[in-house]
Every structure is written in C-alpha cells, then in structure tokens.
Amino acid sequence: MSEMTKQRPKHLALHQIRMPLAGYASILHRVSGAGLFLMLPLLIWLLQLSLSPTQGSVEMFAAVTGNLLVKLILLGLLWAFLHHFCMGIRILLIDIHVGVEKQQAHASAVAVMAISLALTAIFGLKLLGAY
C-alpha cells in the first residue's frame, strides 16, 4: 500500500499544468463568483442610492458612478456577471446531458468565453457612456 502511495504521480506545479479551455472557463466561473460576492456591498449600496428619493442620494449616486475606479470595478463586475451567467447556462445544459461530448463541451466553453466578452463590450460601452 505504501509502495503504491509512493508511486502515485504528484504534479501540482500549477504553472506547468495545461488545462483545456473548458478548464479555464470553469475556474473563471469560480473567480467571477468570488468577485461578485466580494463586491456585493458596493452593488447593494448603489441599488440603495438609485432608489432613495433624497437629493443627497441623487448626487452621491452620480459622484460614485462617475468615479473612474468605480467604473472600472463595475466593468469588471459586468464581465464577472456575464461570464457567470453564460457558464451557469452551460452547466445546466450539461446537467441535462446536452453537450457532454468532448468536442461539444469545448465548443460551448469557447462560446461562453466569446459571448460573455462580446456582451461585456456591448454593455460596457453603455456603462462608460459611449452611446
């Protein structure tokens, strides 16, 4: 038993491990979820400011969302949400045995990355006031 334990390959050099794209899409699901969780107070605060009727809230909302750093954080959260959303749909489809085969799973991972980035660009330009 101890001989077997010794011979078991250990390869935990993270920088050497090459994952398929679906692996990166999957870890980004976790990263995006963690980011959204950490920024929940900011998002709830903005919701509060957007719905409060006081003049102070109107000004504070404008000041906060006008800040460049906040805009960048919101842009990042926009991507995080969209990636998490698209990846979530992929997970639900795989749950019901849609796209389980290797090629389809790779194609859907590509689609998740591409669609979430494209939507981030579209909504992000709106967020930054480009249109």
Place this chain on the structure above:
Amino acid sequence: MNRLVVGAGYGLKDWLAQRVTGVVMAVFTLIMFAAALGGAMASREAWQAFMSNGFIRFLSFLFIVSLCWHAWVGVRDIWMDYLNSAALRLFLHVMTLLALVGYAGWAIQIIWRL
C-alpha cells in the same frame, strides 16, 4: 440505528439549491433586461416606478434570497476546497453566513421600503 454518521449529507440538496437559485436569478436577469429595453431604466423616476411595482418587488425578493443562498453554497465550497485549517474554515464559514444574511436584510429593506 441505520443513521450514516460519516460524510456530509448535504451534497445533493446543495447541488439542487445551486441550480434552482441559479435559474431564478437567470430568469430575473432576463426580465430586467427586457424591462431596460422597455425604458424602465431610462430615468430615475421610471426606475423607481418600475421597482415599486408589487410583482417586481415579489420577484426582487426572490432574486435577493436566491442570490444569498447561491453565494453561500458557492463561497463555502471555495473555503472547503482551499483551506486545510478547520478553525480558519469555521471562522470564514460563519463570517460568510453572517455577511450574506446581513446583505439579504439590507437589500430587502431597500426594495420593500419603496
């Protein structure tokens, strides 16, 4: 006593909860997107009127509960996967839970005060 005394018995329940809450949030997201296209976010007044609607408040409530439940399962999985120290894990589990319950209360009073 046929009780299983080892292993975590909450795996299937959490797996299902993660799916159900995810679907609730996805549907709510699509509703909000449609509302935005319909002009619900065109002005502060339109946004407040939209969010004050009884049915939307009902849906927002479900969204907030789903979000916090979903985040609890997800964040707890992260702590369980990467932390070896049981003491630190317990501490962060409790902190995460307290934060999420607080966020839920905060967000719900925002939409229900309208």
